[in-house]
Amino acid sequence: MQLDEDILARRRRDLGEDHPDTRAAASNLAVSLRAAGEYQAARELAEDTLARRRGVLGEDHPGTLASADNLVMILGRVGEEQAARELAEDILARRRRVLGEDHPDTLTSAFIPAGALFELGEYQAARELTEDILARRRRVLGEDHHDTGASATFAIFLRTPQPLLKAISWHSRRRRAG
DSSP states (O other), rough: OOHHHHHHHHHHHOTTTTSHHHEEEEEEEHHHHHTTOOOHOOOOHHHHHHHHHHHHHHHTTTHHHHHHHHHHHHHHHOOOHHHHHHHHHHHHHHHHHHHHOOOHHHHHHHHHHHHHHHHHHHHHHHHHHHHHHHHHHHHHOOOOOHHHHHHHHHHHHSSSSSHHHHHHHHHHHHHHHH
């Protein structure tokens, strides 16, 4: 994480706050902070990065959408599943409009709301979305692609009986709460 902080400080100094390379460094640091469990710092940096990228690159730019994806992951970690879901659905709609239904980035964006739906206890909706993503990934990426494998694994998990899914979801939320 120290390296990410150093890179961001240098890019801010040399390139300015809104330069795309500075924003990429900020996004990388936010990912590192999230991985280290420093969710509040990660959230603040991710929100700032998203706002700046929206202002400089526009709402539909791949860099902006990648920053939004990062914020979704952080919001889910701090227990704001509804906000995460809404942002994830917005990202998905934008990628569908700009890239099309079957673009690999669109399919990745579709996978994030499936997880948010699971966290919200909407297991049937999560299952349906995941099955759709799996079918598309098999067709577009092939059976042996790692993203197809991730979708298949989550699809199998979502076929677990609903009472057990509720228990797993409860345990997951409790672990994140500390």
